[in-house]
Amino acid sequence: MASTQFSTKDRILGAAEELFALHGFGGTSLRQVTSRADVNIAAVNYHFGSKENLINEVFRRRMDDMSRQRLALLERARREHPGELGPVLAAFVEPALALAGDRHGGGAFIRVIARAYAENNDSLRRFLSEQYGHVLREFARAIAGCVPHLDKEQLYWRLDFLSGALTYAMSDFGLIKRPAGVAEVAHRKRAADELIRFAAAGIKSDKT
Amino acid sequence: MASTQFSTKDRILGAAEELFALHGFGGTSLRQVTSRADVNIAAVNYHFGSKENLINEVFRRRMDDMSRQRLALLERARREHPGELGPVLAAFVEPALALAGDRHGGGAFIRVIARAYAENNDSLRRFLSEQYGHVLREFARAIAGCVPHLDKEQLYWRLDFLSGALTYAMSDFGLIKRPAGVAEVAHRKRAADELIRFAAAGIKSDKT
DNA sequence: GTCTATACGATGATAGAC
DNA sequence: GTCTATCATCGTATAGAC
Structure with a gap:
């Protein structure tokens, strides 16, 4: 088989990722996805079972990659x-921002994370914690090694603040927008540098 | 008329807020809303015009109050x-955390905010920016007065990081969970204190 | 002014033929 | 594995009752 061809499943994932990023989940119909992927509407239910599960799979494809990058940079x-x-x-922040800024589906990715917040009790949250919790714990250990005076509870608060700030930066939700004259890559680099400086100062801040 | 009764409009708003928090905007049908509020399906279009506008009004009910508190504390x-x-x-952080911890719908509201990210609702984003942007700008001015060496762009980055960390803390999403033995009010106070210390250090951090 | 009954086109999902 | 056909349900719109 020709290696230039993607499988039906991959074409659906790709089309879904692009459309989710552009129009959100609710704003994207499966008919739009299957039309762009040039497959039949029923194929998405055959391969993914439901729209909900399709969203999860779009997410997993990116998240696995990002976790590997984070751990490699951490080491x-x-x-x-x-x-x-x-x-x-930097090892924590940069792979995330790179992914968020990737034109191919980064927008969809960050929105799945936000959805996980919102669904406070749901299986998606458990899924995230089970699949990627070890990455966070590894970073907690590494940061604790750099700031030994911090007690464990305070360290976790500050890790949460870092995660929140990072998520917000990834989502482009705030005041800062990429100026038209600035390239996407340069904008991401700026975001990473600013966040690292901000968080380093916050994490090192005195206990009392 | 009896003051113990809520109007049709208020019942729709309350039911919508609870259901949006539980199942998201896309996951909540207007029929579920009107069924819970015990009103006819057409009433939502009569009072709000569209589902999209209903979402906006759910936000406005909580945000107006929180913005007033923030500005009063700021002054x-x-x-x-x-x-x-x-x-x-503290003026920025505490009203938000108080709202998030409020048993009367505030807890639902923060999950509604997370839904807004997740579903990338552009019109809601525009609405929030138009209606409440002046509050953020007021805080930017006040912070700039406290940290005059900071240039404007850097200030805005750091305000975004603060907003992100605050949103994360409001959502109870991260590693930190309220321990069973700690009261909700005490947990909120702890979150506010930790965040204020973290953000103050981050915002004051040297330029280079 | 408020509200209801009802209908329309589009959507996510499913069953069964090929 | 993939298709066509079909279904319940969705947001919205309208006409008219009180």
């Missing part, structure tokens, strides 16, 4: 800059 | 603690 930071907080934060 | 902070960053941040 490098520990090796090359032991005891330094900045490189650890 | 007091400027009067009683001129030049101090902490009280300004």
